Amino acid sequence: MRTPGTLSRPPLNNEATQLSDQVGAPRPPEDFDGQLERLVVLGRTWIGDCWYALLTLGGTCCSALVDTGSSATLVRPDVVKNKTVNFPTIVKLQSVTGGRAPMVGEAIVTLGLGRKSVRCPVWVANLEDCILGLDILGALDCVINTKRGTLTFPDGHVIQMWQQPPRPGCVTTHTITTLTAETTNSAATSGMPSNEPPTPPPTLPTAELHPPPTTVRPAAISHTQVTNTAPPNDSERVLAVKEVWQKNCDGLTPSEQSLLWQLLLEFKDCFSLSEDDVGRTDLIQHNIETGDAQPIRMRPRRLLLARQAAADKALQEMRRAGIIEPSTSPWAAPVVMDPKKQKEKWRFCVDFRPLNKVTKKDSYPLPRIDEALETVAGSFWYSSLDLRSGYWQVPLGPEARAKTAFITNGCLWQFQVLPFGLCNAPVTFERLMDRVLAGILRQECVVYLDDILVHGESFQASLKALRWVLERVAAAGLKLHPQKCSFMQREVTFLGHKLGGGGVSTMDEKVQTVKDWPTPSTVQDLKSFLGLASYYRKFVRGFSCIAAPLFRLLRKEVVFDWTEECHAAFTSLQKALVEAPILSPPDPTLPFILDTDASNAGAGAVLAQVTPERERVVAYHSRQFNKAERRCCVTRRELLAVVSAIQHFKYYLGGLHFTVRTDHSALQWLMSFREPEGQLARWIEELQVYDFAVVHRLGAHHGNADALSCRPCSTDGCSYCEKREAQEEERLQPDVKCAAVGPEGTPAGHGLTAVGATEWGCRQEEDVDIRPVLTWVGAQQRPAWGEDAFCFRATKGLWSIFQALRLQDGVLQRGWKVPATGETQWQVVVPRALRETVLQAMHGAPGSGHFGVTKTLRRLRQGFYWGQHRRDVEDYCRRCDSCTARKGPADRSHAQLQQFPAGCPMERVGIDVVGPFPHSERGNRYILTAMDYFTKWPEAYCLPNQEAETIVDALVGGGVQQIRGP
Known part of the structure; x- marks a missing residue:
């Protein structure tokens, strides 16, 4: 009697162990003895692509060919490598080419299909694909719908299948030829020779399931016959989705892998297979408003021979993908070929700067990166989506197409989609993404241009949010770049930051770049380093103070002198950036503490929260003082540090009670000063809207307070800190x-x-x-x-x-x-x-x-x-x-150029004298030139000097009879 949920199979015997040596399987035990049984697995013929489904075998996910013509289920050895394999009789699989794939054995595994699972025996064979046969399909009572590509269970649960062609080199004719049922006698089993000739084993006839491929001769076609590329078939998309799924399966349980696979397979049409496979949305069109500006036409730029070939190739690809079209526009912009990071590759660019100058700017806001990162903080599952050539998925308006015209060598083209380089392109794309993801932004996902991040606190919540986002992307007609997408990850990179474990940190790659940065030798090198370091300044405590010597070298009329102080600041900044601290997300239920401090160069602040375990950092803030602020006294600088810090963190601190900690005791009573004036009154007024208390603590307990030098006010004066100024004067006097x-x-x-x-x-x-x-x-x-x-x-x-x-x-x-x-x-x-x-x-x-x-x-x-x-x-x-005498007028005026019309020959003649030149043989040193304004006829005469009488003699008496006085 068979136990429900299991499949029984008669025990099988094995008569040779050489086979297991060839396939690397374990040898059968020497005392193995069983009866030879005959098991027939019928083959079937596949026409076109095959159906595949996702299986789990003992916790391992694999794809299996759904074959109703196979009476048994076969799996690869690597799928059951950790299972006990029993050794059956010699069973061989023969293909139409005559090749054979021997059986390895039989294993008892827990097989999962969708939500169902069953413990059953399976055959182990050296095949490229696992085969889901009728034994499992019948045990689970599955109904196959090839029209919809689904497997339906009795409880109504449906799983999705997919189609793809058989793998190269796999066994596509599963005709079991032997599965021999030969009765053995005692002599044979005992190893004694027999006088009777051996009876050949009966075999089943083979069938050719895939006919040999037909050779098609290539035919030459003209370029006018080339149309859009043929759409990829369904199997190519399944293979692309499978590749993405396999890349993201690490760290997921078998059930989580199955759920992710079903979701990605359902939305396989959202993924782009090539650079030409670009989506096109109908939710928005990009328009270019130029007002009354006249069309701007620029001459084409001459390209090098190698760049011209690359430009021609790019034009052909964009024309084939429907990105550009021929144009008759009065606008024309030049083409620029920009080298890519890869060698011998170029990026096709159009110089739209003249067009951008006359374009009315769109004020639609882009999201703040810090706010986006704060939104996803606290999540533990992330999916990062990236659109394939996102701008090219946005169509241009009819009038805007003509304004994007660009000129190449003898051709004028215009874009049909949003090109790169337009000033309003980012805001248009951001407006599109806000429309696509309206209603689920912030709570389920965040977006910055074409980068979408789906997040959730649990796997189920994140998977649900991912389904919503994919539904929106599919409805909008957009397509994703599969190689740049990652799904259901514990740690991802987003907007140059690393997200994971509920926190935000810097990227290891960019930290390594800072660590290996060479010592700057020019101002431009220093600007590059500070530009990269400033992007992560909120992760570096006291950034302004550390980088002050470096920023001093960027001032005008300052000689670039790399001193020991500059090198120390450079190395300190490198070390601070390499450490890559992690910021904790803000928790509105916990009290905030704001630590502020000021030095002669700048102000810094740390926003933190106190938990039962520790005091955790939420964010850092630092800024440099300008010239006027550096001349303020100590108290004013300390107060400025408080004001700037509260303004910077106002989105955290607004409406909440918080504590300000400072090492400057004067701030305790400054907030209660009765008659503040000027700048001090304005700062205090700005702070009145916040609910906070000022607490003083010693500099030894205030972090970097000991490194700050507080000097007395030497210019503006300050009546609030005379005692502190006197103390500082005593310290300063010996130096x-x-x-x-x-x-x-x-x-x-x-x-x-x-x-x-x-x-x-x-x-x-x-x-x-x-x-x-x-x-x-x-x-x-x-x-x-x-x-x-x-x-x-x-x-x-x-x-x-x-x-x-x-x-x-x-x-x-x-x-x-x-x-x-x-x-x-x-x-x-x-x-x-x-x-x-x-x-x-x-x-x-x-x-x-x-x-x-x-x-x-x-x-x-x-x-x-x-x-x-x-x-x-x-x-x-x-x-x-x-x-005043040496300076000329601020703006010298020039008369406009004019034309002098002439109605007949010799009505107006222009003359000029050129020279002096070296003496000729006849003593001439000058040349008199004359030209008729009407006929443009020129004349030239040699003159010994440029006196008026000599010039008149040359014109009137020198043979020019056509010129006469009035």
């Missing part, structure tokens, strides 16, 4: 470097040798703005702000920079830190009586060069200072007589 001073106290090298130290001191004492400051500096104490000891604006300015002033040989000087080098130079505070003299020496004195405002300011700041000196320099350069 001050003085500028060169002449023998009499005058800064050397500025052409002011006539003004000695004594005169500088006297003129400063006579100046009403500087006199009170000399008293303060001498007494090392300045009055309170509200006292009436001073009322002039210049005096107030010197009061605000009191900590940067000193008396040197009775001359008041101001310490100024050079932004480019960081060194401190001492400048003489110039009184009003000597400012004109200083300006003359800096700009108009011999050797000064009458430079412009920028260079004059640079020379002046090397040794002199007074309030609003920039305004005085600009005014002096503007009213300099020498500069």
Whole structure:
């Protein structure tokens, strides 16, 4: 009696073990003894492609040929390599060519087909394809529908089959020739010789299932006979889908592999098989709005011979694929052949820059990459889809086609689909993808141009979302690039980032690129490195501070000098990028902590969340200070760091209570300041909309706080941090470097040798703005702000920079830190009586060069200072007589070119004199040229000189009788 769900088969015997040695199977046991049985498996003839289905054998997925003409199921040895194989009688498979594939044995396996599974015996044979025979089909009660390509079970479950041609070299005629039923006697079984002649085993007749291929002679056809390529048959798409499925099966269970296969097979028409197999949507058309602009026609560019051949080949391929068509448009753009990374390959490009200049720009927004990455954070299953030539799947509007015309060697073509290089192409494609995926964006998938990422927290959720996306793609008429797609992966690459395990990290390939980057030797090399590094700046804590020496080399008029500081910054940035930290996704249920800090060069911030296990980083932020911000005091820079960080993370922090941690204690009471003014009031007003608390912690516990140098305010002044400024001044004083001073106290090298130290001191004492400051500096104490000891604006300015002033040989000087080098130079505070003299020496004195405002300011700041000196320099350069006399008008006007009409010969004659030349034998040095405006008839005469009398004699009396005076 047979147990339900199993198949029984009579035990089989094996009479030879040499066969197992040939196929690498294990040898049968020596005591194996069974009865020879006869099993007949009938062959069938296949016409065209064969039907295949997906099986699971003991946890291994494989494709099997569905053969109703086979009474048994046969599998390959590699499918059951870990199973126990019993050794049957000698069974041979013979093909029409006479070749034989011997049986290996028999195995008991758990066979799965769709949702059904059964434990049954199967034959093991050396075949290219497994064969699903009638024994399994009958046991599972399957109904085959060849019209729809389905297998239906009694419970209504349906699985999809697919068609493909038999593999080359496989056995396509499964006619079992022996399956011998020979009765053995005792002598034979005992090894004793027998006197009776052996009886030949009966065989079944063979049948030719596939006729020999018919040889077709090639026929030459003209190029006018070439039409669109024939559509690929269904088997080619199945093979392409199978290749993609096999590539993505790693890490999936057999049931997950089966579900993925059924889904991909259902949407096999969504995959492109070649570069010519491009989809075409009808949801949108790209239009080019140029307003009243006139058509722009450009001349074709001459291409090299190798590039011209590549261009011709590309034109033929695009014409065959329906990408371009002949044109009669008044527009024409040149063609450019751009070399690809592969050798001897070129990319066909059209220069649409003139067209883009007159095109009205589309303001449809592109998605933010950071928001897209934040959306998928927290998912564990990903499927990345990429469209095949996505732009080419968008048709052009009728009027837009003529504007995309391009000219080649003797031909004018125009695009029928959206070409690369148009300014509005990305937004049109993004608009299309938003329409296609409307309703499932963000929750189930994200899209950036032609890159689609389907994500989910579980396999079932991600597979369900993938089905929705494929349905939308198929309905829109789009096609995917199978080689660039990945399905149901635990880790994928998307938008230059690596997604996996619920987090986001940098790509290993680009990190390796940064690690192996050579030391920059030019500004352009440095820009390239910083451009790549800046893309991952949010993964590097304190990026602006680390890269500050490198960015300093990019400033104008700065010599490229690769110092040890620059090399240290370069290597530090490389190391920070190579580490590739992982960012955790934000969790709105957890409290946020914002750590901020500022230095002389920039501000940085870390957004984190506290979990029961640890404090995890959500994101990094850093920025550089501009020139004005670098001149702010410590407190203002620290407050600016808080403001910029909160503005950067406003999408996280808006509407939530969070904590700001800083190592600058002044920020604790700054938020409660009663009467803030100016910039401080504006910053505080911006922060009022957020709910946060400021917490101070020591710099030793604040990460990189020890590396930040906080200096006192030396220019604008700040009444909020005087105590901190005094402490910083004591630290800075021993390291001050003085500028060169002449023998009499005058800064050397500025052409002011006539003004000695004594005169500088006297003129400063006579100046009403500087006199009170000399008293303060001498007494090392300045009055309170509200006292009436001073009322002039210049005096107030010197009061605000009191900590940067000193008396040197009775001359008041101001310490100024050079932004480019960081060194401190001492400048003489110039009184009003000597400012004109200083300006003359800096700009108009011999050797000064009458430079412009920028260079004059640079020379002046090397040794002199007074309030609003920039305004005085600009005014002096503007009213300099020498500069005004040498400068021409800002815009020289030119008369328009005109034509001089002539109605008859000799009505108007143009003349010109050319020379002087070396003396001729007759003493002539000049040539008089004359041309009639009407007939364009030229004449030339030799002249000894270019005097008026000589020219008249040549024209009137020299034989030109046609020219007469009025």
